[in-house]
Structures are given as C-alpha cells and as structure tokens.
Amino acid sequence: MTATRFDVLGIGNAIVDVIARTEDDFLVKHHMRKGGMQLIDETRAGGIYDAMGPAVEISGGSAANTIVGVASLGGRGAFVGKVKDDELGRVFAHDIRAAGVAFDTPPASDGPSTARCYVLVTPDGERTMNTFLGAAQDLHPRDIDAEAVAAARITYLEGYLWDPPHAKEAFLKAAKVAHEAERQVALTLSDAFCVDRYRAEFLDLIRNGTVDLVFANERELHSLYETADFDAAVGALRDDARLAVITRSEKGCLVVSREATEEVAAVPVARVVDATGAGDLFAAGFLVGLSRGADHRSSARLGALAAAEVIQHLGARPGTSLKELADQGGFPA
Amino acid sequence: MTATRFDVLGIGNAIVDVIARTEDDFLVKHHMRKGGMQLIDETRAGGIYDAMGPAVEISGGSAANTIVGVASLGGRGAFVGKVKDDELGRVFAHDIRAAGVAFDTPPASDGPSTARCYVLVTPDGERTMNTFLGAAQDLHPRDIDAEAVAAARITYLEGYLWDPPHAKEAFLKAAKVAHEAERQVALTLSDAFCVDRYRAEFLDLIRNGTVDLVFANERELHSLYETADFDAAVGALRDDARLAVITRSEKGCLVVSREATEEVAAVPVARVVDATGAGDLFAAGFLVGLSRGADHRSSARLGALAAAEVIQHLGARPGTSLKELADQGGFPA
Secondary structure, eight states: OOOOOEEEEEEOOOEEEEEEEOOHHHHHHTTOOTTOEEEOOHHHHHHHHHHSOOOEEEEOOHHHHHHHHHHHTTOOEEEEOOOBSSHHHHHHHHHHHHTTOEEOOOOBSSSSOOEEEEEEEOTTSOEEEEEEOGGGGGOOGGGOOHHHHHTEEEEEEEGGGGSSTTHHHHHHHHHHHHHHTTOEEEEEOOOHHHHHHHHHHHHHHHHTTSOSEEEEEHHHHHHHHTOSOHHHHHHHHHHHOSEEEEEOGGGOEEEEESSOEEEEOOOOOSOOSOOTTHHHHHHHHHHHHHHTTOOHHHHHHHHHHHHHHHTTSSSSSOSSOHHHHHHHTTOOO | OOOOOEEEEEEOOOEEEEEEEOOHHHHHHTTOOTTOEEEOOHHHHHHHHHHSOOOEEEEOOHHHHHHHHHHHTTOOEEEEOOOBSSHHHHHHHHHHHHTTOEEOOOOBSSSSOOEEEEEEEOTTSOEEEEEEOGGGGGOOGGGOOHHHHHTEEEEEEEGGGGSSTTHHHHHHHHHHHHHHTTOEEEEEOOOHHHHHHHHHHHHHHHHTTSOSEEEEEHHHHHHHHTOSOHHHHHHHHHHHOSEEEEEOGGGOEEEEESSOEEEEOOOOOSOOSOOTTHHHHHHHHHHHHHHTTOOHHHHHHHHHHHHHHHTTSSSSSOSSOHHHHHHHTTOOO
16 A cells, blocks of 8 residues: 555645625625525626625635645645636745645646635525536646545545536546545535536436545535435435435534444534534544545544534635644543 | 815835734844844845745735725825735735725836734734835825825824835925925834834934924834933923823823824723834824824823734724724724
C-alpha cells in the first residue's frame, strides 16, 4: 500500500462565497428556493450581485470547506479543485493553503473567472445559495494526481461534481485509483436539487460500490428515494449503502450500516447565525474520526462539534481551531 | 446655497480589507507596529499575505467606512475614492453602493490593482494594518465633483490622503469648494504614524481654518503635539481647532471647543472582537448628529453607539442597521 500522506483528500468545486444578510422577501422576489443551491450563469450572477446588500467574501466550496475542517481538527488534508488565475482564485488558494491543506491543482489561465457562490443568509440563519461555476467548470480527470489519491486514507467527493462537464470523470478516476490502493471513498449528496438532477447516477454509485460511505441530509435522502416517508428512505439507504450518515440539523444524525442504526445528538447552539457549511463541517469531523479508527458514534460526535462551531458565525470555514475545541470537549487526539 | 443632497461626503482611500486573526508573535516576527497602519509595497504585500492565515475580504477604507456608517444611520452619504476596474474594485463599488452610498468616482482602467489592507487581529481585538495603496494612489483633483461637494453639509477627509501623491490636492480642492459653498469640512488624523509623516501640514490645515472639525484618538493627539502630556495636548488642540473630538477607546471621548470641553462615555461592550473601524464609525455617528443639528454631546453619543456595534464583529462596516440600533437607543430620527 502507498504510504499514507493524507487523512482525507477532497475533490470539489473551488468557490469563493459572497455572503450577505437579507430578508426572506428578497428570496421570493428573486425566485430563489430557500435553503437550496441553484446554478446561475454570469448574467444572473451580475443581476443577483447588483440587487444584494453589502457582502463579505470568504472562501467556500463544499468539499473544500470539509477539508479545511479536517485540517482544523488536526488531520492531514488535500484538496483538488479548479480556480482561475485571478484575484478571487488567489484568495481561494491562499485561504486553503493557509489552513494547512495541500492544494496543487493548477489554476486555469483563461476561460471564465473563479467560481462564486452568492449566499443569502436570512434572519433564521438559513442560507440560500446561487452558484456561478466559472472556472470550476474546467476540472478534468488530468487534474487528479493518482499518487495523492492513493496516499489518502479517504477520498471525499461532492455530488456537485456532477454539474461541471468533465468533473464526474475526474470523480470516477479518483474513486478507481482509491479503491485500487485499498482506500475508502466517501460521497456527499450535496443538495436535494442536485440529487434530483442526478438521482439514477448517484444510486448507481452507491449500489455498485463506487462509494463506501454516503453523507446525506434529510432533504437529500427524501429526494434520492422520492419518498416523504423518512423511515422507508432510511431503510432503502441501509439496503443500498455500506455506510451512510443522515444529518438532521438540530435533531442530530443517524449513522446507518447493515449492522446497526445509531442516533447521535447535535451539539446545541444558542443561535444559528449562518447555517452555511454545517453539513460540510459535520463531514469533516466524521471523516477525521473514521480515519483515526474511532467508532461511528465518536466520529459523529466530532462531526456534530465541528458543525456547531461553523453555524455560529458567518461563512463556512472554521473561525477557531477545531482541534482545540475537540481537545476541550475531551475528544482523543 | 446649493441644494443639499448629502449629509456627509467622504473622500478617502478606497480599500478592501483582508482580515485574519493572528497571535501577537506574528506581528513581532513580521516587524509590525501593533495597533498602527503601515504602508507596504506590492512585494511586502505578497510576503505578508503568504504568511498570514485564512482571511476574509470585507470592503474597508477609513472614510469609506465612515460614510457607510452615515448611510446605515439613515444619513445621505457620498464617497469619492479610487479603485481599479478589477475584481476587488468591483467588490468595493458593490458594497458601498449596496449600503446606499452615492459612489461615482470612475475606476482606473490600468495601473496597480485595487488597494488592499492586510489587517491582523490579535486575541485582544486590536487590529494592525498593512496597506498596499495600489489604485488609490491615482486619486486626482479631477475626481472631485465640485457640485457634489457643494451639495454636502459636511465634507469629511481622511489624513491618509496625504500618502498618495495627488490626493492632497484633491483634498484641498474639496475643502475650498465646500467653504465657498458655506459648508463644513472635517478631518480625521487617521493614524499616529500618519500624523508623524505630515505633522506640520496637518497643523496648518487646522490652524488656517481649512478644516472646521478634527477627529483624533489619543495616540494621534500625542503625535500631533509631540507630547506625552494629555492635558497639554488637549489644551493645544483647543487653541488650534474650532471643534475637535478626541476618542479614547473604552474611556469614551472628549468634545473640545473654545467654549467647553465635554466628556462623553463609551458604550460598554462585552468583548472587543475586532477594533477595526471603531474610529471610523464614531465619526459617522458624530457627523450624522452634527448634520441634523444635534448638540455635541448627543452627536458624540451617537458616535459611541456606532463604534460599539462595529467592534463586536469582524470588519469595519456595520453588521446591522445602525438606524434601528439608534432608534432602539432612543436617539431622535
């Protein structure tokens, strides 16, 4: 087996978040689906940006957030994703490297600009996302460094990779390399509407063993099995997946395997400031736990701790050292 | 008199802040003067950025922050400052316009990129600033719209304008236009080291009546009169300035005029998260009060309220409507 250099290697869309607080009216007026992610073109991006309030720019991207969370927890993380060689691309690259993550994907020198996600945060803390994929469209299988993937305990892939034209090929290449190196592959379903776009393919990935571990929130789970019956959907996922984690916001999560279904509570927070990154950071904690050989329950508790931190401030990256938080919480190093 | 269109028109360096938390060690290692602002060239900017941790980008610039504060308090604000036509320039322009401020300075189409300030926030909440002036170097007198200045009750100028080569000419042109239109001119001394660079000129501006109102913090005041004796410095400023406000962080402020010296308390906060913008937002409140005909004490209280809001979160722009805060605090509309 290749020597292990990374606990988790993530592949995803490299995005800078442009975050503004807004009222619910704004979402209605601009035809946004609250709590969801929709893809937008550059024209609509311009229109939304012109209409939205003063914003802050914070590096984002679902899998990228997860890997930064892994590093913040003291894990060794690597990320693969495409930016352009422009100002926001340099912001993305700086932030992920400064967080201690290995990031070596060459930036695109031409084509569309670095991806941006216009995130509208309503007073309830819910986030509604509008993504202009830009340079993230250009992730190709050649961007996958097979040696790095083989050197990672877990390769973590976001369902959003089904949106850009060649990224799914990069995804499949990475999964193949990982399994050939006897490594684990994890997938997040990303978003209920993303599941709606690629349901059959996602089910195939889960059923044919391309992925060993699936992360889904309730909405994504319902979308995957096209049912409003939670228990039926959980049962279906248990039959299809080797291991799955279903996150349920303040209700905690379920870790589902053939052997057992374990419920783990959320870490309570006084107020949800911005829910962006909750699922991403949950995955970070769970993956770090798993990569250290912790049991499912402990791994889920570490996930809950990381998610609780990120929803208490603006942005989807940790605002403090998660390792210190975990140490204070009595988690083993 | 020209019809009034603005309560306050600000002229300053148009800057995007790149903000990261750090330990005090970092400042020592990189030879930064804690709590101050130093000018850096592009090479040093690159070196600092490479060394600093993950950051967030939030529009800044001292006078720009003040004018956004004016708008947030329900005042009519306009801003003059130079960005480049690049991604961060568009971020700056979006944010200030989205805050309700009139901003019509044409961006530079070539030359250096939009100004950035690398802000290091230490655990005590103090901020240490490193400014790459970039496109802000290119503010010229031709960027001053005389009609807009004549239509503003108060023109507010930052001392930092002495750094770019032609901005002081823009400053002087604006002051002249304002006085010809029987308007008021206010100046912030900006930074103790800035005062050190331009002491004689700043004293001239104050003594010869180019400015009617001066804002200074304690360090700037000590620097202006090169004395460690606070009372002596206050006395000297009373002799030189028509009206001055000396801000003293948690100790509140002094409003100094020939007739009286009034002490106004600070608004207490549980914890200073990031002191960036405290002086800028104090000025916003004071200027809005003044432009509405409030007395000095009420104006200073509005300043203290605005400053207290901005130091409780990252970044130098209000995170909530200051008008609503003021309404709740019983300030007259």
